Amino acid sequence: MTSNPQSIMASSRPLSTWDRINPARYIGELSETRFWMYLLLLPSALLIMGVVIYPTLYGFQLSFREMRLNRPDLGTDWVLLKHYQRMLSDQIFWISLRNTAVWVTAAVIIEFSVGLIAALALNRNLPGTKVLAVFILLPFFLPNVVAGHMWALMLDPRLGVINDLLVKVGLLGGYKAWFADPSTAMAAAIIVEAWHSFPFFTLLLLAGLKGVPSDLYKAADIDGAGSISQLRLITLPMLKTVIAAAVILRVIGLVNSPDLLLILTSGGPGRSTQVLSLYAFQTAYKDFNFGYAGALSVIMFIFLMMFAWVYVRLSKVNQD
Amino acid sequence: MAFARSRSKLVWDIGSYVVLILLAFICIAPIIWTFLTSIKLEEDIVTRNMIYIPTRITFEHYVNLWNQSGYPVLVINSMITTSVTVLICMLTGTIAAYSFSRFHFRGRTQLMLAYLIVRMFPAVLMIVPLFIVMRQVGLLDSSVGLAVAYTSFLLPLFVWMLKGFFDAAPKELESAARIDGTTRLGAMFRIVIPIARNGLLATAVFVGIAAWNEYLFALMLTTSQGSRTWPVGLQLMVGEFQLPWGMLAAGGIISILPVIVLFALVQRAMVAGITAGAVKG
Numbered sequence: 001m002t003s004n005p006q007s008i009m010a011s012s013r014p015l016s017t018w019d020r021i022n023p024a025r026y027i028g029e030l031s032e033t034r035f036w037m038y039l040l041l042l043p044s045a046l047l048i049m050g051v052v053i054y055p056t057l058y059g060f061q062l063s064f065r066e067m068r069l070n071r072p073d074l075g076t077d078w079v080l081l082k083h084y085q086r087m088l089s090d091q092i093f094w095i096s097l098r099n100t101a102v103w104v105t106a107a108v109i110i111e112f113s114v115g116l117i118a119a120l121a122l123n124r125n126l127p128g129t130k131v132l133a134v135f136i137l138l139p140f141f142l143p144n145v146v147a148g149h150m151w152a153l154m155l156d157p158r159l160g161v162i163n164d165l166l167v168k169v170g171l172l173g174g175y176k177a178w179f180a181d182p183s184t185a186m187a188a189a190i191i192v193e194a195w196h197s198f199p200f201f202t203l204l205l206l207a208g209l210k211g212v213p214s215d216l217y218k219a220a221d222i223d224g225a226g227s228i229s230q231l232r233l234i235t236l237p238m239l240k241t242v243i244a245a246a247v248i249l250r251v252i253g254l255v256n257s258p259d260l261l262l263i264l265t266s267g268g269p270g271r272s273t274q275v276l277s278l279y280a281f282q283t284a285y286k287d288f289n290f291g292y293a294g295a296l297s298v299i300m301f302i303f304l305m306m307f308a309w310v311y312v313r314l315s316k317v318n319q320d
Numbered sequence: 321m322a323f324a325r326s327r328s329k330l331v332w333d334i335g336s337y338v339v340l341i342l343l344a345f346i347c348i349a350p351i352i353w354t355f356l357t358s359i360k361l362e363e364d365i366v367t368r369n370m371i372y373i374p375t376r377i378t379f380e381h382y383v384n385l386w387n388q389s390g391y392p393v394l395v396i397n398s399m400i401t402t403s404v405t406v407l408i409c410m411l412t413g414t415i416a417a418y419s420f421s422r423f424h425f426r427g428r429t430q431l432m433l434a435y436l437i438v439r440m441f442p443a444v445l446m447i448v449p450l451f452i453v454m455r456q457v458g459l460l461d462s463s464v465g466l467a468v469a470y471t472s473f474l475l476p477l478f479v480w481m482l483k484g485f486f487d488a489a490p491k492e493l494e495s496a497a498r499i500d501g502t503t504r505l506g507a508m509f510r511i512v513i514p515i516a517r518n519g520l521l522a523t524a525v526f527v528g529i530a531a532w533n534e535y536l537f538a539l540m541l542t543t544s545q546g547s548r549t550w551p552v553g554l555q556l557m558v559g560e561f562q563l564p565w566g567m568l569a570a571g572g573i574i575s576i577l578p579v580i581v582l583f584a585l586v587q588r589a590m591v592a593g594i595t596a597g598a599v600k601g
């Protein structure tokens with residue numbers, strides 16, 4: 001410390017009383033030590049330990065214990081794999097698992113396709129499209145609750161404007177209760193989800209497109225490659241990393257957050273829109289069965305990790 | 321040949337405009353329809369013949385919402401929770417982002433990865449333990465407790481996004497100040513943070529919007545009017561009354577108004593930050 005130029009300079013001039021007690025001076029000196037970068041990370045790291053790591057470990061532990069808030073008589077004993085065994089014979093779990101697969105796959109495919117088209121069109125930097133970009137990105141920043149209500153209003157069986165339009169165009173014989181019919185509830189919810197989150201792909205893909213060197217396209221032009229083959233041979237391969245990152249982040253979001261389905265359908269009608277995250281949340285929030293909810297989320301987490309691992313490996317294999 | 325190319329370019333240009341205008345319309349049509357519903361008379365909302373452009377305008381839904389449903393309290397609660405969340409993120413996250421951006425030290429890559437991976441943890445897995453812990457320490461059903469819970473997914477996001485902005489800030493001024501004898505602390509607060517202030521603002525707004533919008537944690541961790549946020553309150557109205565569409569629409573419009581205004585103001589910097597973080601991550 002004493003060999004530090006700053007410390008020498010600081011000590012070479014007379015210290016006033018304020019200088020001696022000024023905390024900024026001590027922190028300033030501290031900032032010259034080897035530990036400074038770790039000290040800067042300490043507050044956020046402690047907070048993340050407290051609100052993420054500790055609760056997650058606690059949650060893992062809960063999944064091996066009995067814990068029902070509304071049944072204190074059962075105690076909080078260890079039950080080992082009881083919750084996991086129950087899952088195997090739990091019909092709702094298997095339905096939720098299947099629905100989660102449908103929900104995530106369909107939503108990601110639609111969101112990626114629309115997001116890519118919007119990003120490609122915006123990347124042409126045509127005059128006037130900056131304003132359109134603001135409109136196109138806006139849904140992603142809107143709250144789930146309001147997005148859900150807006151679409152529930154438009155798809156309402158009695159006063160929904162979409163029903164009215166479809167009837168007027170002749171595509172529909174009469175008003176339809178989209179969210180009350182098991183055969184259309186999931187599709188309707190996926191449309192709402194796609195509307196809400198496709199801008200996420202637009203955002204990331206647009207950033208990726210900015211990083212593709214324009215020389216590549218010029219060379220392809222000279223070679224006479226058409227727009228479609230340029231997209232297939234230059235754009236998509238160059239975007240591989242961004243696409244992989246965006247898909248993984250979106251799948252995590254879709255698997256983990258039941259918000260939109262909770263607002264639109266609560267898993268109904270029947271179990272037609274019941275997904276794993278929603279089932280886990282309702283098990284905790286409605287039944288207060290914290291142990292089983294924990295086990296369901298642990299399984300969800302394991303599936304997610306497996307997906308991320310396989311997906312990253314596959315996109316690496318393709319690169320080689 | 322050249323003619324064919326320019327004609328093909330024209331076709332793609334027109335196609336782009338058509339796609340973008342169509343998408344922009346799909347994106348804002350629900351918002352416009354909700355706004356139109358919020359200013360319609362009740363009998364014009366529930367009607368046999370759909371009324372597209374209201375001929376009679378009323379603000380009674382807004383007045384009712386404000387006076388009868390306790391909405392002002394919900395909005396104030398949300399404001400407190402959002403402010404505390406942003407404050408915690410700025411106090412602890414800014415210095416962390418600076419550390420990641422400016423120093424190379426042992427364990428840096430692993431730590432940065434850890435800040436990214438914690439976002440993979442299922443919210444439901446954390447909500448139950450947070451509920452138990454918050455109840456034990458008396459933070460259940462409090463704005464501060466909810467804000468602390470929000471940092472679980474917003475603080476890592478804040479650090480990653482802000483790091484991108486710090487990376488983009490030029491290092492020369494900082495080096496010059498260091499040569500002049502400024503401490504690292506002084507360089508951080510007087511040089512780097514002021515340079516990256518637009519990025520800091522955009523990051524804070526992004527985290528603020530996310531906290532303002534959040535529903536799931538709020539549903540589980542707030543139980544009374546004392547700390548309940550507006551998304552939970554708005555959702556509860558669905559059960560309380562017979563689908564009061566006018567009031568729901570009015571509540572939705574009021575609640576997304578600050579989001580739209582803030583997004584429009586800082587969207588350019590915010591978009592740059594999200595994409596910078598994402599591309600590097």
